[in-house]
Amino acid sequence: MKYTNAKKILPEKLIIEIQQYIQGETIYIPKQEKEYNQWGSQSGGRQWLDHRNAAIRHAFKNNSSIEQLAKDYFLSVETIKKIVYS
Template structure:
């Protein structure tokens, strides 16, 4: 997160208005919701996990045991259960 002095970017009237609520403190102004990127969408991490999870679900449907999947993917049994049972409600 980057910090910027408000005097550099905000009009003086707006700074005076904000000072009615807070002075000399750091405040966080979030992005508008439409500006958010979902986790991993830029790096490809989300796509990789989705692909891995689909492969785990497929192997489970082909009668691979949860214990074997945990060993194959170096994940806990509980994590494998969360993956194979997700979306089955």
């Protein structure tokens, strides 16, 4: 998390207003909801999981058993069931 001195970026009137509620402490101002990225969208993790899950569904449709898929992908049987039945 990056810290910025409010005097460098906020108008003095706004600082005075904020000081009525808090002084000399650090506050966190979250991003607006529209600014958030979905999990894994920047790292590629989401894309990797989507690709893996598609491969699991494809193998299941081609008669691989849930137990075998769990062993092949190092996942629990319950996780495989969630993937193939969703």
